[in-house]
Amino acid sequence: MRPLIQFLFKYYNFFLFLLLEFFAILIIYQNSYYQQSSILSAANAISGGIYGFSSGITDYIGLKSINKTLADENAHLLSLQKSSFIKTNNKVFVVNDTLYQQQYTYLSAKVISNTANRANNYLTLNKGLKQGIKKNMGVISSQGIVGIVKDVSENFCSVTSLLHSKTKISAKIKKNDNVGTIIWKGDDYRVVTLKDVPAHVKISVGDTIISSGYSMMFPEGILIGSIYSYEINKGKDFYEIRVKLFNDFNNISYVYVINNLMKDELNELEKRSQNE
Amino acid sequence: MNNLIFRNIIRFIGLVLLQVLVFNNIEVFSFITPFIYILFIMLLPFNTPRWLILISGFLLGLCIDMFSNSGGIHTAATVLIAYLSPWAQNVVSTKSDNEPGIQPGILNSGFKWFFLYALILTTAHHICVFYLEIFRFTDFFDTLKHALYNVVFTLVFIIISQYLFFNRKS
Incomplete structure (x- = not known):
């Protein structure tokens, strides 16, 4: 038993590496099967909040062109x-x-x-x-x-x-x-x-x-x-x-x-x- | 020492945000997206405990995956280079110039050293990411080609960032 523990201690970095890689592969596996229920989706509170914030800024930059398209669309609708x-x-x-x-x-x-x-x-x-x-x-x-x-x-x-x-x-x-x-x-x-x-x-x-x-x-x-x-x-x-x-x-x-x-x-x- | 930890935490957050909000929106030739966030792993000081590098690499990859909906791909690749980084430092370095507590960089270690070091880690990371993303070997050489093109772009940004942020210390 002791040699095994010694072995694990000696190479604990490698085993930590294997463990973390195992988790990563598990996440990949889980993600490819349960796309929607994944914890790591861009829709959770943190990433969603940050994306919301950034689009709040970029949306404002695009406001001019959005206005124009809306006006065009309105014109089209009025003619119908x-x-x-x-x-x-x-x-x-x-x-x-x-x-x-x-x-x-x-x-x-x-x-x-x-x-x-x-x-x-x-x-x-x-x-x-x-x-x-x-x-x-x-x-x-x-x-x-x-x-x-x-x-x-x-x-x-x-x-x-x-x-x-x-x-x-x-x-x-x-x-x-x-x-x-x-x-x-x-x-x-x-x-x-x-x-x-x-x-x-x-x-x-x-x-x-x-x-x-x-x-x-x-x-x-x-x-x-x-x-x-x-x-x-x-x-x-x-x-x-x-x-x-x-x-x-x-x-x-x-x-x-x-x-x-x-x-x-x-x-x-x-x-x-x-x-x- | 505390200052060092603090700086690395800030760098962690900064690089994640930069990657997610800026670089993820870059698409050159529709498949090249520079992954500059791995700079964090590269810049961890020499002789950082290996378990710490691994854990922080895991967290870093997790953050990137969370934002880019890539479910674990970046985590796997980042853990891989976190494991490889001390090894890459030993392979590249000629002398024992890796003093503890100093972070790798062009100023501390020279352009050639840093370039080779970054090249090894970036290549490993990108190949891992691209093959995991495709998840098949049928287009083996196409995938390899894409990964290597991407390496070039990521490296350019990493080298530029070195000259941008670490110039004043000389």
């Missing part, structure tokens, strides 16, 4: 939405394998310059002719109408903001579909004015104002704002409604440009009927 399609449900219609035909497509763009404190405000977007943007397209953000494309260059476009003395946008009260015109009086960048709503219509503070769909730039139902206050001017039969915008025009970073696929058709029709 029901309101982007026009119903072609005629009694007699030419072979057309879908009930709905797409009328609006959306393009996401980034605002690269913007003002809100002047009498006539403009935005500049980072998309232009090359990306398919044309004059007179509508521009919205996720919170509501932003403006109308005024000028296009190769890679950029400038947008007449809703906050512009010449901007007129057809809007309606969501509750009862009464149509009016949105203008901006140039005083407060958070408030616009809704004109031409007849005085007999019942309205109340807080009613939502949306786009009417009468213009060629915006589909029906795009948000604009909510009623903030209203009055009837003496001797007139129309309201003067102050509308608080949903959009914070001081803080717009990503917008969507709306392409009305049937604009040319509508234009032509209107021109023809005006000429008569």
Whole structure:
């Protein structure tokens, strides 16, 4: 017995080595059979915590590109939405394998310059002719109408903001579909004015104002704002409604440009009927 | 002595974090990932008790396995080089310049000595890791080739770290 113990003592390092290697092999063996229940997985508290911490840092670096992809995806989703399609449900219609035909497509763009404190405000977007943007397209953000494309260059476009003395946008009260015109009086960048709503219509503070769909730039139902206050001017039969915008025009970073696929058709029709 | 222990603990934690958070994300040619954490074993002072080297090698490998989901592969390889390291020191050294308490390094032992020492340990470690990972001998030479490419990259980082961190003592 003694020689054996002496032998073990003499080479205890080697046996320790064998023992540890045995454990390691055991772990490999166990891991290859029970992948999920392994103690040594990167999902335990310590390693998971450290990975969470490090991805907290690296995620922040990737935030910019993530934002961009989200905006792109939103644009794609908006163009799939029901309101982007026009119903072609005629009694007699030419072979057309879908009930709905797409009328609006959306393009996401980034605002690269913007003002809100002047009498006539403009935005500049980072998309232009090359990306398919044309004059007179509508521009919205996720919170509501932003403006109308005024000028296009190769890679950029400038947008007449809703906050512009010449901007007129057809809007309606969501509750009862009464149509009016949105203008901006140039005083407060958070408030616009809704004109031409007849005085007999019942309205109340807080009613939502949306786009009417009468213009060629915006589909029906795009948000604009909510009623903030209203009055009837003496001797007139129309309201003067102050509308608080949903959009914070001081803080717009990503917008969507709306392409009305049937604009040319509508234009032509209107021109023809005006000429008569 | 306490200072030495403290420094090695810090180095242990630092190397594990560096390996897991930085070097595990490096993928050159899709299969090369430098395993610089074995620097810890290489830099343990001369005449550290062998059982201590083995135990710390085991813990080191366990930590790396825990983070990289490789279940025991690194543990086995690191225990192997922990066992081999005193032997490698004897093979490489020409004179009895291994004074106790001094850690191996380019400054203390010279470039050639350290390079050979690191080469032996890195090669042993990488071959062990790569064959355990594949777990078959059918692609024997491909695996060997990958392991040796990886040795080159790991060695480059180990030598660079020597010049980065141990220069001021001269």
